[in-house]
Amino acid sequence: MEWSVGEGTGRYTARVSDSEGLLSLSSLNLDGLAVNSPDVSISRANQHGRLRVEIAGASHLAHVAKLGDDWWVHLDGRIHVVRMHEPGSAEDESVEGGLSAPMPGTILEILVKQGQRVREGQALVVMEAMKMEHRIQAPLAGEITKLHYSVGDRVEMGATLVEIGD
Amino acid sequence: MTAGPFSSAPRPFSTVLVANRGEIAVRVLQAARESGLGSVAVYSDADAGSLHVEVADEAVHISGETLADTYLNSEAIISAALSSGADAVHPGYGFLSERSDFASAVADAGLVWIGPPAETISTMGDKISARIQMIKSGVPVIPGEELTVPDGADHLGTLAACAARVGYPLLLKASAGGGGKGMRAVQEPKMLRAEYEAASREASAAFGDGTIYVESLLTGARHIEVQIIADSHGNCIHLNERDCSLQRRHQKVIEESPSPAVDSELRQAMGAAAVKAAESVGYEGAGTVEFLLSSRGKFYFLEMNTRLQVEHPVTEMTTGIDLVLKQFEVAAGLPLGIIQADVGLSGHAIEARVYAEDASRGFLPCVGRLATWKTPQGPGIRVDSGVRQGDAVTIDFDPMLAKLIVHAPTRRAALRRLDTALSNLIALGVTTNIGFLRDVIAHQAFTTGSVTTDFLDSSDISGFSHTEVESTVLVAVACAAQRLGLERAPSDGGLGALDEHTGHPGDPFRTLTRSFP
Numbered sequence: 001m002e003w004s005v006g007e008g009t010g011r012y013t014a015r016v017s018d019s020e021g022l023l024s025l026s027s028l029n030l031d032g033l034a035v036n037s038p039d040v041s042i043s044r045a046n047q048h049g050r051l052r053v054e055i056a057g058a059s060h061l062a063h064v065a066k067l068g069d070d071w072w073v074h075l076d077g078r079i080h081v082v083r084m085h086e087p088g089s090a091e092d093e094s095v096e097g098g099l100s101a102p103m104p105g106t107i108l109e110i111l112v113k114q115g116q117r118v119r120e121g122q123a124l125v126v127m128e129a130m131k132m133e134h135r136i137q138a139p140l141a142g143e144i145t146k147l148h149y150s151v152g153d154r155v156e157m158g159a160t161l162v163e164i165g166d
Numbered sequence: 167m168t169a170g171p172f173s174s175a176p177r178p179f180s181t182v183l184v185a186n187r188g189e190i191a192v193r194v195l196q197a198a199r200e201s202g203l204g205s206v207a208v209y210s211d212a213d214a215g216s217l218h219v220e221v222a223d224e225a226v227h228i229s230g231e232t233l234a235d236t237y238l239n240s241e242a243i244i245s246a247a248l249s250s251g252a253d254a255v256h257p258g259y260g261f262l263s264e265r266s267d268f269a270s271a272v273a274d275a276g277l278v279w280i281g282p283p284a285e286t287i288s289t290m291g292d293k294i295s296a297r298i299q300m301i302k303s304g305v306p307v308i309p310g311e312e313l314t315v316p317d318g319a320d321h322l323g324t325l326a327a328c329a330a331r332v333g334y335p336l337l338l339k340a341s342a343g344g345g346g347k348g349m350r351a352v353q354e355p356k357m358l359r360a361e362y363e364a365a366s367r368e369a370s371a372a373f374g375d376g377t378i379y380v381e382s383l384l385t386g387a388r389h390i391e392v393q394i395i396a397d398s399h400g401n402c403i404h405l406n407e408r409d410c411s412l413q414r415r416h417q418k419v420i421e422e423s424p425s426p427a428v429d430s431e432l433r434q435a436m437g438a439a440a441v442k443a444a445e446s447v448g449y450e451g452a453g454t455v456e457f458l459l460s461s462r463g464k465f466y467f468l469e470m471n472t473r474l475q476v477e478h479p480v481t482e483m484t485t486g487i488d489l490v491l492k493q494f495e496v497a498a499g500l501p502l503g504i505i506q507a508d509v510g511l512s513g514h515a516i517e518a519r520v521y522a523e524d525a526s527r528g529f530l531p532c533v534g535r536l537a538t539w540k541t542p543q544g545p546g547i548r549v550d551s552g553v554r555q556g557d558a559v560t561i562d563f564d565p566m567l568a569k570l571i572v573h574a575p576t577r578r579a580a581l582r583r584l585d586t587a588l589s590n591l592i593a594l595g596v597t598t599n600i601g602f603l604r605d606v607i608a609h610q611a612f613t614t615g616s617v618t619t620d621f622l623d624s625s626d627i628s629g630f631s632h633t634e635v636e637s638t639v640l641v642a643v644a645c646a647a648q649r650l651g652l653e654r655a656p657s658d659g660g661l662g663a664l665d666e667h668t669g670h671p672g673d674p675f676r677t678l679t680r681s682f683p
Contacts, residue, residue, distance in 0.1 A: 012638070014642070073594075075643065080635065104561050105561055
């Protein structure tokens with residue numbers, strides 16, 4: 001199993017050792033290279049969804065919950081997401097040069113046509129979600145090679161809306 | 167129907183229908199119960215399992231897919247009131263709360279309207295007529311131009327001419343707007359068309375009225391608003407100010423009372439102006455007069471909200487006055503029972519709005535399921551929440567999940583309390599702004615009380631965030647959780663270990679073998 005924290009931090013693989021319910025990392029790799037294991041030991045707390053986490057001798061209580069491939073972790077007043085990946089799987093990529101919906105919603109307006117040249121930052125599509133409008137802008141200059149949706153369509157989060165080529 | 171608290175009042179009612187959802191519906195329904203009134207909720211398909219349905223005595227389903235079919239459907243809501251035996255309607259905020267036609271329809275159906283008279287709503291709710299009314303009453307207004315762009319007319323030509331006279335940068339505002347919806351800043355002429363169309367569309371969707379007007383954009387100003395309350399006997403008082411300067415895209419994020427920028431002299435002047443504004447339209451009920459306070463200490467009327475505000479709790483905490491209970495009393499025709507001199511100002515209160523949104527990605531709304539939702543408790547901590555653990559957060563509604571309000575003797579103490587409470591608010595499964603809120607209130611601009619309304623939009627938000635925990639530690643925690651099989655749902659519904667002696671978790675009165683009463 002591979003793990004990532006936030007975006008662009010690389011993939012970790014880890015080996016867990018269990019000493020009478022006290023868990024720690026016996027080895028840790030980041031993008032295939034060995035890195036120092038943190039000074040952490042973890043045990044089950046008496047309530048579900050909680051872990052006792054000792055970091056360098058200081059005791060913390062963590063709340064954890066798993067949704068899909070994500071472990072949500074509340075630790076020391078902050079909330080983090082640690083994602084599980086199948087070993088060797090690709091990043092959650094969108095189509096090269098494509099633009100995906102940042103949230104689920106409805107397409108309100110399409111401001112460009114197929115074949116049109118656009119400049120960086122130009123507004124391409126207007127979406128609505130939760131009663132607020134959001135503009136999808138070109139991340140780079142180029143030509144619109146494909147428009148996947150029409151006005152009024154409902155789209156899921158991550159759906160590719162527009163593709164831009166050179 | 168049993169005799170309620172208002173059975174012998176001039177406008178008696180015994181059961182309140184709340185025409186809203188989320189945390190404000192919960193707040194008002196609970197206030198009704200506390201007052202000894204019956205309570206009726208309405209709900210759409212998406213809300214069938216929501217918290218506000220659970221806390222009401224009775225709930226009426228309104229079918230339909232869109233807001234226009236449900237929470238904006240005045241006919242269906244009034245017939246729900248009549249069929250359920252409710253005899254009063256509280257609109258909450260947003261939705262139909264500032265629609266004068268709804269207020270009149272409620273009254274015409276023989277129901278008590280918990281809000282100001284319909285004529286007052288239409289004068290103040292229409293931002294253009296409100297400006298004109300304020301100019302007449304001698305309340306200072308923001309430099310700008312009242313301009314109606316009629317439907318179908320050459321709106322762009324008229325608008326461009328008006329915009330040129332007012333000057334850039336300017337603000338386009340929906341005449342029927344509120345809550346940041348239908349409001350757009352325009353920095354230069356070439357953006358006018360796109361921003362106008364966006365504002366108009368947002369306003370049409372949210373309020374059913376796309377009329378827009380133009381106002382000069384005051385930069386470096388603070389948003390200060392004054393809570394007022396008036397009865398039907400000619401009494402009108404103010405309950406001090408709230409500072410709502412911390413906003414993103416014209417939506418409030420943190421509100422506090424008192425304002426760090428208002429001294430008692432300015433408080434008196436703004437309070438008097440707010441009371442004058444309310445009296446000039448014969449106001450009744452709870453309302454808020456919003457002002458911009460310029461960097462030179464001059465204040466200008468912004469608009470009046472003829473309803474309860476999202477941020478009303480900070481006023482309740484510092485004055486000890488329950489605004490919803492006062493709304494009930496005034497709607498029943500009872501006198502206020504307090505005079506201006508009775509209104510105190512105790513300590514400092516701050517509210518943080520907890521949104522399901524990703525602050526690091528332009529505050530995009532986020533969806534998901536709240537696998538864990540644990541709210542902080544303790545002295546001076548109040549949570550007004552519309553969600554429970556296990557609830558789904560969908561794109562159907564506003565992304566505000568809850569409001570966290572703290573009260574402490576001083577602003578410094580309140581900030582510490584808020585930071586601690588935020589760090590103990592555990593929301594897992596949906597991305598929220600909780601970490602962002604902690605970063606913002608730790609920012610020097612906020613701790614020194616010098617935030618203006620353009621602070622968030624002009625700051626580099628990515629510079630705020632800081633991770634206190636190493637990624638490797640988080641990987642270790644996730645690995646351990648996975649190894650221990652914590653992804654499986656708890657069999658006891660998450661209540662945890664119960665004390666076998668008393669049946670309560672962690673009973674402090676229990677020692678090894680004995681339980682003390």
